[in-house]
Amino acid sequence: MKTLNRTFSTLLLLGVVVILAGGIIGLGLAPIAPLLVAIAWVVLLMRLIGVSFKDAQAALIKGIEAGIAPLFLFLLIGAMIALWLGTGVIPTMIWAGFKLINPQWFLPTALLTCALVGMMIGSAFTTMSTVGVALMGIGTTIGFHPAMVAGFIISGAIFGDKSSPLSDSTNLAAAVAEVDLFAHLKNLMWTTIPALLVSLILAFAFGMTGGHGGNLAAEGSSLTSLIQPTWWAIVPIVLIFVTALKKIPAIPSLLLNVVTCSAFYLLSGHSLTTWSNLVVNGFKTSSHNATLIALLNRGGMVAMMDTIMLIMLALGLGGLLSNLGILRAVMNPLVSKLKSQRSLVFATLVTGIATNFLVGEQYLSTMLPGQLFKEDYKRFGLSPLALSRAMEDSGAIANYLVPWGVAGAFASQTLHVSVLAFVPFTFLALLSPVFSLLSALTGIGLRQAKETVAEKE
Secondary structure, three states: OOOOOHHHHHHHHHHHHHHHHHHHHHOOOOOHHHHHHHHHHHHHHHHHOOOOHHHHHHHHHHHHHOOHHHHHHHHHHHHHHHHHHHOOHHHHHHHHHHHHOOHHHHHHHHHHHHHHHHHHHOOHHHHHHHHHHHHHHHHHHHOOOHHHHHHHHHHHHHHHHHOOOOOHHHHHHHHHHOOOHHHHHHHHHHHHHHHHHHHHHHHHHHHHHOOOHHHHHHHHHHHHOOOOOOHHHHHHHHHHHHHHHOOOOHHHHHHHHHHHHHHHHHHOOOOHHHHHHHHHHOOOOOOOOHHHHHHHOOOOOHHHHHHHHHHHHHHHHHHHHHHOOHHHHHHHHHHOOOOOHHHHHHHHHHHHHHHHHHHOOHHHHHHHHHHHHHHHHHHOOEOHHHHHHHHHHHHHOHHHHOOOOHHHHHHHHHHOOOHHHHHHHOHHHHHHHHHHHHHHHHOOOOOEHHHHHHHHO
């Protein structure tokens, strides 16, 4: 592999940032077109310094290959959302929500519900695409701004994902830092719980001032009269939890749910043609109620295709930047200049967040800081638990704040709210790196290597 000049690599990265930020934020373009331009920019400039088109293509494809699992997962989630709508699961959840939830406590309830579900199943994506969809419908009907509702749903889902031993990203951070998973989860609470508590306080504050809960009874009665709850709803919900407890991987878990829901749908008298159309194109309610149409007309594999295209391009760009050595050419000289524990943690957080915005891929953004700084944490006398926490507080969650990121794009597609709209309300993702930095500045909760050694002895 050609050794890259740091100055050239830095200018190349700045060009990527200008293209993406200028196109998406400045001009308001959909992320797909700027991503395509950014890929062309990288390939052409690398060719100018002698990197062949063949090598660039191989790097791009390698980046996409790393995301095949989540891409397939998104297709299954699209099918599952459609089937949960078609078999009455999500409508039943919405019906129950209107019956049980006090509008003043809606935002805190949504936050804590998603946090609890996420902890039990270990997947923020599944949490958002199941209870998140139902809560989104209830919240917007009550009168809360969709971006606000989405922000608290995502915050709860992130907390649950970060706090679960079943989470892929949590296991990844622990594995890269070479620490015990449960020790990592325990250490995460120094930053995650304060972030959740502040998010909860803000949820109460927004909940008291937002929405028009006085109309809930009339609106709820109007909608619930049009929704027929079903006993069946409990079956696929329980199945999600059972497969999580059995530690069945995400793809077979969702596939099992899709098969089960499909069987019920077909046994309920629907034809194979109707089932096929539902799974592929999504659910379309027969009601003429505008609110119900807005709540229920969604899902299907086709609906996920924009997100999949976006993620494929982001993964391709990430593959170019990482596999051609561009990111390392910029970062390696900076690593040697770190002088303190504080600067090391700060550098880890910045690297995780910046990598998310550059490559749009959660796993790479989690792994790269670990690979870059692992030896430096030893050099400065910090526990690898400090590294794993900083990796998760930045690399694993900042992806939800990136319009072209895997997590951000998925949340936007699933909840029907743009990333730039819900970012200001996704407090858990915004606050976790802040509390991680505060821990480094104050020393509170910042694990030292000698503490870890003492515990082992």
